[in-house]
Amino acid sequence: MATIVVDVMLKPEILDPQGKAVASALPRLGFTFATDVRQGKRFEITVDGEPTAAQLAEVEVAAEKLLSNPVIENFTVRVEK
């Protein structure tokens, strides 16, 4: 069993009001390290055995078609050990 992870983030030029709200909450709790926060989504997809190249290619297609909206989001696909 392996896990394929798809991370989806808003494109840098798209305003992220949720990330901004988190960024402004941090200093209220005394955390002053952040200059910016962006919030995204993470999908953990379980497959049997080691993912094949064909499976990973399919995940790329699914990520483009369903998991992300390419108009406003970028995604990355990786296998987690």
Added chain:
Amino acid sequence: MKIGVVTFPGTLDDRDAARAVRYAGGEAVALWHDDAELKGVDAVILPGGFSYGDYLRCGAISRFSPVMEPLIAAAMGGMPLLGICNGFQVLAEAHLIPGALTRNQHLHFLCTDQKIRIENNNTAWTNSYTKDQEIVIPLKNGEGSYQCDDETLKMLEGEGRIIARYVGENPNGSRNLIAGISNERGNIVGLMPHPEHAIDALTGPGVDGLGFFTSVLKAMVK
């Protein structure tokens, strides 16, 4: 004239949309998301709500419902199609219109009577209005901020495809105050505020919204 109103799991405004169709003098036909058929309708409305609980992204899962396949084909062929609020989000996810709807800039759910200006009255859904007519209809959404890249924005502006714009302060952070846009042909319109809630003074802020529904009846007679 038969106007289909699609119900997805989580749709809220299908009954109001059907009522608006009847007020305008049309026949409303209920369409179900899981049936890949349009029952011979002449036009379709994708109403507001929270289809599939807004899971993943608003409209992202509805966009792949069985009803969408014949609907997309018919709309590409010129059938009038109006997406209101969540319906607008479905249209964007289906790439029938450019851009995307994102979280309101101020993060709050918004529910207000909103003044908008009809800037293009040559579409299937706006021909009952005069150009630049200002109307008041309800606006209620959490993810109504219209976003697109600069090139798309320039194209929409240049081709007169911004059919309605918010008047006054920007309610949700939409680029260029966009409340609604159309496809190139003008048969597909996405609109964030809700004309179907403003067709009877007893139940809404007025009757300003009725024009969207009388427009499509006129467009089909032509």
